[in-house]
Amino acid sequence: MFRLSILGCGSALPTTKHCLSSQVVSLHDKHYMIDCGEGTQMQFRAMKLNFQRLGHIFISHLHGDHCFGLPGLISTLGMLGRTSDLHIYAHADAVQLFKPILDYSCRAIGYSVFFHDFNPSQSELLFENKGLKVTSIPLKHRVPTAGFLFEEKEGNRHIIRAMTDFYKIPVSKMNAIKAGEDFVTPDGVIVPNVRLTLPADPAMKYAYCSDTAYYRKIIPIIESVDVLYHEATFANVDLKRAKETFHSSAAHAAEIAKEARVKQLILGHFSARYTDETILLREAQEIFPNTVLANEKMIFDIDAKKIKNK
Numbered sequence: 001m002f003r004l005s006i007l008g009c010g011s012a013l014p015t016t017k018h019c020l021s022s023q024v025v026s027l028h029d030k031h032y033m034i035d036c037g038e039g040t041q042m043q044f045r046a047m048k049l050n051f052q053r054l055g056h057i058f059i060s061h062l063h064g065d066h067c068f069g070l071p072g073l074i075s076t077l078g079m080l081g082r083t084s085d086l087h088i089y090a091h092a093d094a095v096q097l098f099k100p101i102l103d104y105s106c107r108a109i110g111y112s113v114f115f116h117d118f119n120p121s122q123s124e125l126l127f128e129n130k131g132l133k134v135t136s137i138p139l140k141h142r143v144p145t146a147g148f149l150f151e152e153k154e155g156n157r158h159i160i161r162a163m164t165d166f167y168k169i170p171v172s173k174m175n176a177i178k179a180g181e182d183f184v185t186p187d188g189v190i191v192p193n194v195r196l197t198l199p200a201d202p203a204m205k206y207a208y209c210s211d212t213a214y215y216r217k218i219i220p221i222i223e224s225v226d227v228l229y230h231e232a233t234f235a236n237v238d239l240k241r242a243k244e245t246f247h248s249s250a251a252h253a254a255e256i257a258k259e260a261r262v263k264q265l266i267l268g269h270f271s272a273r274y275t276d277e278t279i280l281l282r283e284a285q286e287i288f289p290n291t292v293l294a295n296e297k298m299i300f301d302i303d304a305k306k307i308k309n310k
Contacts, residue, residue, distance in 0.1 A: 002027050002152055002204045002302040004227065007043035009268035009294035011211075011233050011247075012065050018270060019043055019296055020065040023229070024054075025150050025206060028131045033057040034148060034208050040069035041076050047297055051080055056127060058134065059090035060210060061120070061145035062097060071101045078109025085112045089126050089134075091144050092117035120146035123221055131155075137221050139212035141246045147209035149221060157197035167191055204302045207262075210269045213243070214252040219260045226302050228262040229294065231269035235279050238271075250280035254287035268294035 003026040010018030020037025024044070031054040033040075044051065054077075059067050070088070077086065088094065095115045102113065118124050118136055121144065127134040130153065137147035156178035164174070169183055177183060183191040207222040210231035222228055230253035234242040242249050250267055257265040265288050270277055277293055284291040 002206070004206060004229075004300040004302060005047055005049065006266075006268070006294050006296060006298040006300075007040055007047065008037055008296060009270065010065075011231075011269045011271055013272050014038060014065075015272050018272075020069070021060075021210065021269060022069065023208065024049060026053075027150075027152060029053060030055060032132075032134070032150070035060055035066040035210075036069040036073060037065045037067070038069045038072075041073045043296065044073075047299075051077060052082070052084075055084065055087060056134075057086070057088045058126065058148050059088065059094060060139070060147060060208070061141060061143050062091055062093055063143060063211070066211075067094070067097075070098060071105065074102060074109065074113060075106050078106060078111065082109070082111045085114060087114050087116060087127075089116045089118060091120060118146070120144040135221070137207065137209060137218055139209060139218065140215040141211045141213065145211055147207060147212070147218070149225070150206045150208075152203040152205070154203045155200045157193070157200050159197055160195075163196045167196070169196070201303070206302060209256075211246070212248060213246040214248050214255070216256070216259070219256065222256075222262065223260045224262065225260070226263045227266060227300060228257055228260065228264070229266045229268055230256055232267035232280050232284065233269050233271050235274065236283055238273075250284040251287060254284040254291060257288045257291070263290065265291040266294050266300070267291060 005024040007022035008019030010020055014020050019039050021035040022037050022040040023034040025032045118126055121138050124136045126136055133151050135149045137149055139145040139147050177196055180193050182193050205225040207225045207228045231248050232250035232253045233247035234249045236249055236251055253267055267280055267284055281293050
């Protein structure tokens with residue numbers, strides 16, 4: 001299951017309606033956090049996510065609404081008895097910002113915190129394991145900022161049980177068959193793999209792009225992703241303010257989604273000035289119909305058949 005959980009989708013100021021930026025991507029029983037604004041650990045607990053499955057945190061930039069929740073989360077993990085390492089991917093200045101706080105308040109947490117710096121001005125491979133890779137997406141904001149592309153790796157092919165039974169294939173050969181190997185019978189007859197298996201499920205892709213001005217250079221990186229989360233801080237009536245603050249409008253987000261041919265667009269990072277965000281939804285849907293508004297505690301199950309919003 002490739003799952004996206006929205007912990008917070010507001011901008012700058014926490015409100016009674018929205019929490020500050022944070023999300024969790026879940027895949028193969030592991031949690032990967034994107035941004036960690038104030039209150040993130042409360043949202044994490046409210047959504048019944050497992051703290052012990054969180055091993056990697058990706059910070060888009062060092063504005064407070066995207067990272068000031070880190071010290072509290074790190075402290076809580078220590079109080080919960082964590083022993084496994086925690087890896088944080090961020091601009092190099094993150095160490096200068098957070099190390100004094102951690103040295104003062106989190107000296108006895110019982111586990112190690114590793115900061116991995118990257119250059120937000122270029123696309124880099126930040127993390128990779130056997131099932132997932134995470135790449136940075138250069139964005140255009142007032143401070144060095146990057147989005148993140150989560151790409152699931154293609155899994156094994158699916159066994160056709162009737163065929164493997166017919167050829168009496170032993171259990172010891174099944175993993176090789178799933179990996180794409182042909183089967184050779186005791187008589188030396190080669191049975192092609194395509195006769196024994198069905199194709200693997202398509203690998204899913206998710207892109208997170210916040211905070212950023214309208215920036216078409218990201219399109220080749222996010223092209224054809226299954227789901228795009230793009231900031232939509234302002235409506236068209238406030239385009240001047242969007243330009244001044246290096247943020248995007250909902251229409252900007254929709255233009256990016258349309259040009260990149262993504263399958264679904266999620267709008268987020270809403271300005272507190274809008275009490276009714278349907279204005280943002282309408283302006284985006286006029287350009288890219290398959291658009292939804294993010295909200296706290298919203299869950300998206302991303303799979304090949306359908307993107308389900310729970």
